[in-house]
Structure formats: structure tokens, C-alpha cells
Amino acid sequence: MIRNRTVVIALAALLGVGLLAVWLAGSSLSAPARAPVGAAPSELAAQDLTLGSDAGDTVRGWFSPSQPGQGAVLLLHGVRGNRTEMLSRALWLHRAGYAVMLIDLPAHGESGGEQITYGIREGAGVRAALAELRKRAPEERIGVIGVSLGAAALVLGRPQPAPDAVVLESMFPTIEDAVADRLELHVGSWARPLSPLLLAQLPLRLGVSADALRPIDHIAQLHTPLLLIAGEQDRHTRLPESERLFAAAAEPKQFWPVPGAAHVNLHDFAPLAYETRVGAFLAQHLHRVTAGLPSR
Template sequence: MIHMNKLIRTIKIFAICVFVLICFFIGSHVLVLITLAPVRANIGNLPPGYKEIEFRSDSGEDIRGWFYNSSSKKGTIILLHGIRANRLAMLARSNFLIKYGYSILLIDFQSHGESSGELITIGIKESQDVRSAIRYIQEKQGKSKIGIIGSSLGGASALLADISEEIDFMIVESVFSTIDSAIRNRVASKIAKPIALLTPIAYYILKYEINISESGLNPIDHIKKVKCPIFVISGRDDLYTFESEAEEMYQRAQTPKELWLVSNAGHVDLHAFSRVEYENKVLSFIERHMN
């Protein structure tokens, strides 16, 4: 009888564990699908001085955005937003840089804002959008100097695009080092740290949905190939991209390179968080390497 009770108890525990795993699998699948779903937005009125643009991307989608053409001809800076955002997230940076004579290209990544697309791909198709944006500027501006500022997904996509030989500088903000750490850190932050141990399940769901290899979504494997000046920026209190990840990204990068870990900042808009210091540091970096 005692052995029978132990057996029943063991079966119950096993059943509970299986149930929890099934719930996590279903929950992970739902969360992945929500994360990858397109984020449509009516961007609104065109700001003064900008013009609406559209180009066909190598991703197969029609990319929409705004272009500001400065009369100073100092060069063009492409601004790349984070996941589930759009060009408006980078507009404050744009207006700051315009004051110093730079032309600006703001785009909505595929499956974001007003651009077409049916699935966010965490950098796979978005990196093709980056390459196409550079080509668009080259066709419109000739031999104009080009720089990139990318936040989170924007920075990751710039690194994954492997376009450093075609630009004069790159600034990457709050960029995950590997897709594994990106998933694990977000699960631990939003749900619970123990559940983050099940990250491989979420990763394989993601892999199935967007058809990628793990190595294809690791910015840290691409940053070492960047040949232009690069500035790595991240928040010291970022729970999605740890300080140690930013430091390792910086260590892997070639010179010239810079690192700024923003005190007390999480995974936030770093320009809005520390506007004066951000503008001073970023402008200094751009002026040194763009001119």
C-alpha cells in the first residue's frame, strides 16, 4: 500500500510537470507570435522640411519613411528604430542632428509603421532593409557620407547587415549580443528567472516561425567584422541587454571604437533619458568620424 501511494504521488508530480511544460510551450508560442506580429501605425503629419519617401527593399517589402535633405551637405545619417516601434521613435534624434547640418533618413522597418510586411524577423529581413536604405541614399545623394544610429533592433539589424565598408560610422544602442540572451533576459525580466531556464523552447519556436539559424541572429559575431568607427551605448541597469553584454560587444569590436554605459538607464530611449550628455557624446563622435 505504501509503495502504491508513492507511485501515485510520483505520477501526480510527473503529470503536473508535464502540464507546466505544455502550458509554457503554448504560452511561449503565443508570446512569440505576438512579438513577431506586424505593428501597423498611421504615422501622421509630415514634419516641416521633411519629404515622404518609399523604396523597395531586398526584404521584398515596400519601405516608407521621411527624408530631410540638409543644404550643408555634411552627410546623411540613417536612423533605425527598435522592435514594435516606428520612425517616430527616432524623430527627436533626427531633429537634434538636423540642427548641426546633417541630412536624415528615417524609415519604418518592414512589418512596422507604414511599411509592408507580414512578420517581424528580429533582424533577418530588417538587415536587408538597412542595406536597401544605404543604397537608396547612395542613389539619391551620390558619394555623400553616410552614418547609422540604430536602437535595439535597429542596431542589431545594422550589425547583421555587414555594411560597414559602405558607411562612415555606426552607433548601436541597447543591442543584444545573442538571440539566446535576448530571449532569456526578457523572459526572466517579464515572467520569472527560473522559467528563463526554458529559453531553448522559446528559441526553437522562434526558429520555426522565422526560419533562422542561431548564428544568423548573433550581433556579437558580426561586430568584430565592422571596419568603420563604432560607438556602443547601453544602459547600466538594462535588464534586456546586460552591461556585461555591451562590454563584450565593445571588446569584440575593432578600433576606432567607443563605449558609453549610461548610469541608471534601463532598456529605454537613451536620448530621452540623458538628452544633454547623449547629444554631447554622440555629436562629438559623429563630428570626428563624419568630417
């Protein structure tokens, strides 16, 4: 009897430790990733931005003007990053003549926000940035390049009017996929069944359910030309998951699986191929002469 009681107590203690560990993991995943960013590099010739989102968060960033008729591009970084993650893309686009806006998503970098919400409050920040970009580049066609969380924030934010072209990189199809993939990557395949314990915290921490964090359910509603990019070796968002996203998207659409790439900065990984492929896509849809369409 004493041995049985000891076993029960030990199992209860182990369960308690496990639940505490899962709760602390949830705290870590939703904690803000604020950090000082500093001044924009002089070659970007950028102005500082401070915007307010309709969710009540302050959004900070940079804006660099363009040559008329070339187009304007909003750049959105990944989770726990900030606008400097997109700097190599910004400098390339600036040299090519585009207007460029980079922001820190809510709860990242120098922007306000108390929690990372995996696309909900971040989507409000994206809507604010797009509205500001249209004010600052009123005659330009608008594109967006979003990476991981930035891509999900665009899709879940459902901005209206829609951009004229969208590049989505390394985007998770559902929060269930994102959590399970990361558990397997960082803990082991045995940990995938623990993902419901993390997902159950969403309503408590963020006030949303997992059903609200499914970009795959909304990607067809972009109503704009799409280039979807994924690393063939990405273990954070596996290639079959990206293929599911592409299948769910509406035409016109293109898919580029980047050979050998994991969940990395794809511009830094393959700069020549990236600038050739993404550059052609943006030029086709954003340059007024190339697109054969009037300015806004």
C-alpha cells in the same frame, strides 16, 4: 493506481498548457508591429519615402536634405517601434545641418512585412535605406544610429559599402541573451531555462536558426568607426553583455555606458550629454572638413 493516473494526467495537462503558453509567446514576439505614422513634422522639412528591399518588403520613411558637406545619417528604431521613436534625434541632427533619413523597419510602422525577424529581413530594409540615402545625398559621408533591433539589423545586414560612422545603442549580443534577459525581466529568474523552448521556434516561424541572430559574431566586420552606447541599468541588454560586444568590435571604437539609464530612449534620457558625445563623434567622421577626407 487511480491516484497515479490522475497525477500523470494533471502533469500532462500542465505540460500542455505550458507548451501552449510558450508557443503563444513566440507568436506575440514575432507578430508585426504595424501602425499609422502620419506626416512628418513641418520643422523636419522631410519628403516621404517608399523603398523596396531585396527581401521583398516595402519600406516607408522620411528624408530631410542637408547643408552640403555636413554628412547624412540614417536612423533605425527599436523593436515594436517606428520612425517616430527617432524623431527627437532627427530634429536635433536636422538643426545641426545633417541630411536625415528615418525608416520604419520591415514589419513595423507603415512598412510591409509579416513577421519581426530580429535582424534578418530588417537588415534587408537597412541595406535598401542606405542605398537610397547615398542616391539622395551623393556627396555626403554616411552615418547610422541604430537602437536595439535597429542596431542589430545594421550589423546583421552587413551593408556594402560600409557606412562612414556607426552609433549602436542598447544592442543585444545574441538572440539567446535577448530572450533569456526578457524572460527574467518579465517572468522571473526561474524562467530563464525556458528560453530554449522559444529559440526552438525560430526555424519554424522565421526560417533561421539562433546562430544567424548573433550580432557579436559580426560586429568586428563593420570596418568603420564605432560608438557603442549602453544604459548602465539596462536589464534588457545588461552592461556585461554590452562590454562583451565592445570587446569583440574592431578599432577605432568608443564605449559610453550612460549612468542611471535603463532600456530607454537615451537621447531623451540625457539629451545634453547625448548630443555632446554623439555630436562630436559624428562631426569627426562625417563633416568633410573635420574628417579631413574627400566626399564620396
